[in-house]
Amino acid sequence: MHPLLIWPDPAPPDIVRVLDLAGIAWEALGNHSEAGAGPFSGAIVSAEENPAAAYTAARSLRRGDSPIAPLLLCVRGSELGDLVERSDIFDDFCVVPAHPSELEARVRHLLLRESAGFELPPEIVTYESLELNVETYQASIDGRPLDLTYMEYELLKFLASSPGRVFTRETLLTQVWGYEYYGGARTVDVHIRRLRAKLGEEHAGLIQTVRSVGYRFGESRWGS
Amino acid sequence: MHPLLIWPDPAPPDIVRVLDLAGIAWEALGNHSEAGAGPFSGAIVSAEENPAAAYTAARSLRRGDSPIAPLLLCVRGSELGDLVERSDIFDDFCVVPAHPSELEARVRHLLLRESAGFELPPEIVTYESLELNVETYQASIDGRPLDLTYMEYELLKFLASSPGRVFTRETLLTQVWGYEYYGGARTVDVHIRRLRAKLGEEHAGLIQTVRSVGYRFGESRWGS
DNA sequence: GGCCCAGTTCACACGCCGTTCACAGTAGGG
DNA sequence: CCCTACTGTGAACGGCGTGTGAACTGGGCC
Numbered sequence A, B: 001m002h003p004l005l006i007w008p009d010p011a012p013p014d015i016v017r018v019l020d021l022a023g024i025a026w027e028a029l030g031n032h033s034e035a036g037a038g039p040f041s042g043a044i045v046s047a048e049e050n051p052a053a054a055y056t057a058a059r060s061l062r063r064g065d066s067p068i069a070p071l072l073l074c075v076r077g078s079e080l081g082d083l084v085e086r087s088d089i090f091d092d093f094c095v096v097p098a099h100p101s102e103l104e105a106r107v108r109h110l111l112l113r114e115s116a117g118f119e120l121p122p123e124i125v126t127y128e129s130l131e132l133n134v135e136t137y138q139a140s141i142d143g144r145p146l147d148l149t150y151m152e153y154e155l156l157k158f159l160a161s162s163p164g165r166v167f168t169r170e171t172l173l174t175q176v177w178g179y180e181y182y183g184g185a186r187t188v189d190v191h192i193r194r195l196r197a198k199l200g201e202e203h204a205g206l207i208q209t210v211r212s213v214g215y216r217f218g219e220s221r222w223g224s
Numbered sequence C: 001g002g003c004c005c006a007g008t009t010c011a012c013a014c015g016c017c018g019t020t021c022a023c024a025g026t027a028g029g030g
Numbered sequence D: 001c002c003c004t005a006c007t008g009t010g011a012a013c014g015g016c017g018t019g020t021g022a023a024c025t026g027g028g029c030c
Helices: A013-022 A032-037 A051-061 A077-082 A084-089 A100-114 A150-160 A169-177 A186-201 B013-022 B033-036 B049-060 B077-081 B086-088 B100-118 B151-162 B169-175 B185-199
Strands: A006-007 A026-028 A043-048 A072-078 A094-097 A126-127 A130-133 A138-141 A144-146 A166-168 A206-210 A213-215 B002-009 B026-028 B041-048 B071-076 B092-096 B123-128 B130-133 B138-141 B145-148 B164-166 B209-210 B213-219
Touching: A006 A013, A006 A051, A013 A100, A032 B033, A043 A051, A043 A100, A043 B164, A051 A072, A051 A084, A072 A077, A072 A100, A077 A084, A077 B100, A084 B041, A084 B100, A094 A100, A100 B077, A100 B086, A100 B092, A100 B164, A126 A150, A130 A150, A138 B213, A150 A169, A150 A186, A150 A213, A166 A169, A169 A186, A206 B071, A213 B077, A213 B086, A213 B169, B002 B049, B013 B100, B026 B138, B041 B100, B049 B086, B071 B077, B071 B100, B123 B151, B151 B169, B151 B185, B164 B169, B169 B185, B169 B213, B185 B209
Parallel strands: A006 A026, A006 A043, A043 A072, A072 A094, B002 B026, B002 B041, B041 B071, B071 B092
Antiparallel strands: A126 A130, A130 A138, A138 A144, A166 A213, A206 A213, B123 B130, B130 B138, B138 B145, B164 B213, B209 B213
C-alpha cells in the first residue's frame, strides 16, 4: 500500500497521531512539485491553519499528470459554507477538531472505497475524431496531432468532458482557470478563438457560441 | 430533482430541519418494500436510535433492482468502530449530533458528486412534443430543432414551466426580462409573435392570447 | 354600420455581444 | 541575460438580437 500524502509540511500533529496509531503510512509534502516522489494512495489536506492555501493545494493535487484520489479535506466548522462550490477538489471532508476515531474512520472508508474502484476522471477523452490523452497532455484530431498550450488543453478538456452542455464564461473561469475572477470575460473569448483556429476550419464548429449565454462543445443537432 | 429518501419513518427532526431549510425535497420511508414509490436522488439513514436496524435498512437499500446512491449514514460517535467493516453500505457518514451546516454540506457534496459522476438525466422542460433542454440551451418540437434566440428561449421556458397558467405582460416582463418595466408592453407581443412563428403553423396555438389579460401556454380552455 | 379597443404584424434603428487584432506582462529555456 | 512562447487585457469592428413606433386587423358595443 502506498503512503498517504499529507499537506502541509510539517503535517498537523493531530492527523499524524491518528495515522500512526492506525498503522497507516504517510508522507508530508508542502507543494505539488515535490509530489514526483512516488505514488500515493490518497491525500489529506488540512485547511485548519490556512484555508485559502489549502484549497489551492488541493486543487493542484487534483490536476497535473497524476491526480491524487481520494482526497480528504480537514476544515474548521466556519468554513463549511464554502465547501459546496469547491466540491470538485475533495472527496470527503472532516470537521476539525474531530474525534480521532472519526478521522480514522474517514480515512479507512476512503481507502476501502478506493481499492474497490474509485472513479477518477477518464484518462482519455474522445469526441468523434478528437482525442485528448490526459496522461501525456497530447491532443489529436483526425489523427493529426494538435499543438495546444496548457490553458487551451485544459479548456478543451473541460468542454469535451460534457458535450452539448452550455457553460457560461463565469463557469469556465472558475472551473478551468480555477479561481474567483472579476472581469476578464474576454479571456475566455480569446482562448476559444485560439482553440477554434487550431482545430482547423473544418472542426471549428465543434465549439459553438450560445449568444448571451456561453459556449457549447459538440452536439449541434441533438439527434442523440 | 428527485427527493431524498429518509429512514426511518418518521424522519428524525434534526435531519428534517436541515433539509427543509436547505430547500431539499425528502420523503420518509420505513422499509425498502415501499421504495417503489418513486426514484430518489439519494438516501439518508439515521442509525442514531437503532443502529442494527439502520444497517439492515441501508443494506437493503443498496440491493434489489434499483440500488440507491449516494447514501449518507448518521451514526453516534460510539458506532464509529463498526463502520469500517460496513463500508459497502454507505458512501458518507455523519457523526451525530452534528452541526446543521455540516449535515447540509455533506448532503450537498454527495448530491453534487453524484450528479457529476453519474450524469443523471439532463434537466428538460417538456410539453407534448416540445422539449427544452436547460443544460444545452436547445429546443425542439416534433424532433425538429428550434433555432431560438436567448430571449425567445427564456420566454418559452418560463411559459412552458407553468402550462395553462395565464401571465400578464407585466408579470412576464418582470419574471423573464427581470426588471421593473414601464411601458413597452409591446415588447412582449412581438416576442410572442416571433415564438409562434418559429413554433410553426401547426403549433402556434400552443401560446394562446387571453384578451385584455395576457398569454397562456398550452392547456386550451376546452381541454382542461 | 361606425367607432373604439386590443392584439397582430411590419419595418427600422439602437446597442449589446462576440470576434478579431494588437500589445504588454511574464515565465521558462538556452 | 536574452529570447521565445504563452497568457491576459484593451480597443475597434461587425452582426444581429432586441425594443419601439406605426400601420393593420378583428371583434365588441352602442
